[in-house]
Amino acid sequence: MPLDRDAAHYLFGVMRLKQGAEVLLFNGADGEWRATVAEAGKRGGTLEPQRRTRPQTMPPDLWLMFAPVKKARTDFIVEKAVEMGVRRLLPVATEFTNSERIRQDRLQSHAREAAEQCGATFVPEVADLAKLPDVLSAWPEDRRLMFCDEAQAGGDGPAARPFAEAGGPGPWAVLIGPEGGFSDRERARLHAMEAAHVASLGPRILRADTAAVAAITLWQLRFGD
Numbered sequence: 001m002p003l004d005r006d007a008a009h010y011l012f013g014v015m016r017l018k019q020g021a022e023v024l025l026f027n028g029a030d031g032e033w034r035a036t037v038a039e040a041g042k043r044g045g046t047l048e049p050q051r052r053t054r055p056q057t058m059p060p061d062l063w064l065m066f067a068p069v070k071k072a073r074t075d076f077i078v079e080k081a082v083e084m085g086v087r088r089l090l091p092v093a094t095e096f097t098n099s100e101r102i103r104q105d106r107l108q109s110h111a112r113e114a115a116e117q118c119g120a121t122f123v124p125e126v127a128d129l130a131k132l133p134d135v136l137s138a139w140p141e142d143r144r145l146m147f148c149d150e151a152q153a154g155g156d157g158p159a160a161r162p163f164a165e166a167g168g169p170g171p172w173a174v175l176i177g178p179e180g181g182f183s184d185r186e187r188a189r190l191h192a193m194e195a196a197h198v199a200s201l202g203p204r205i206l207r208a209d210t211a212a213v214a215a216i217t218l219w220q221l222r223f224g225d
């Protein structure tokens with residue numbers, strides 16, 4: 001199996017592996033494999049797969065839709081979402097989103113590194129930044145949406161039991177807003193969506209990165225395997 005330049009640099013330049021060394025491989029479709037280094041070069045090399053060590057596993061069918069925040073906190077959201085088990089990450093631009101652009105390739109690399117770190121054999125796709133109204137207009141009929149609405153925090157909002165009335169398992173997405181929260185217009189649209197389940201994450205307004213971790217935790221507790 002040929003290696004590209006980046007993989008060769010990591011294995012032979014950074015990790016200093018030599019011919020005959022053993023590595024673990026995964027491609028997101030065929031589980032984890034033990035392989036040996038057949039050729040090691042500065043710009044390339046080859047691996048020889050030996051045997052499958054673990055079957056392919058998939059995280060549950062949960063998407064995380066989130067408005068990008070500051071760089072380090074967006075990286076944190078991607079990393080933790082992969083560790084905690086989501087199948088797809090969708091960055092969305094909302095009315096109050098600060099970052100108009102993201103480095104999708106960077107976030108995808110973070111997702112791969114997080115999967116490697118936690119021993120997952122599946123790397124969730126990080127989609128390119130899309131506008132929230134466009135995503136909602138094409139919303140899949142069978143996927144429920146946990147709309148984490150900071151306006152539900154405190155006051156008369158329900159306690160942090162976002163899935164108490166949520167029915168059975170099935171495809172879900174969690175939506176987390178930006179630092180400035182959702183606009184009234186966005187809130188009205190989301191409240192009117194049949195697929196949306198309006199959720200409180202408790203009495204305090206959480207930072208967006210904390211809210212993402214809390215929402216995924218609560219979803220996993222209710223529906224995860």
Ligand code: SAM
Pocket residue numbers: 148149150151152153154175176177178179180181182199200201202203204205206207208209211212
């Ligand atoms: N200014 C802070 C920051 O810098 O991250 C708070 C941002 S909070 C408005 C970001 C998002 O987290 C909200 O749009 C919402 O999706 C979610 N969130 C935070 N606290 C929440 C709560 N108690 N209930 C529901 N969602 C919450």
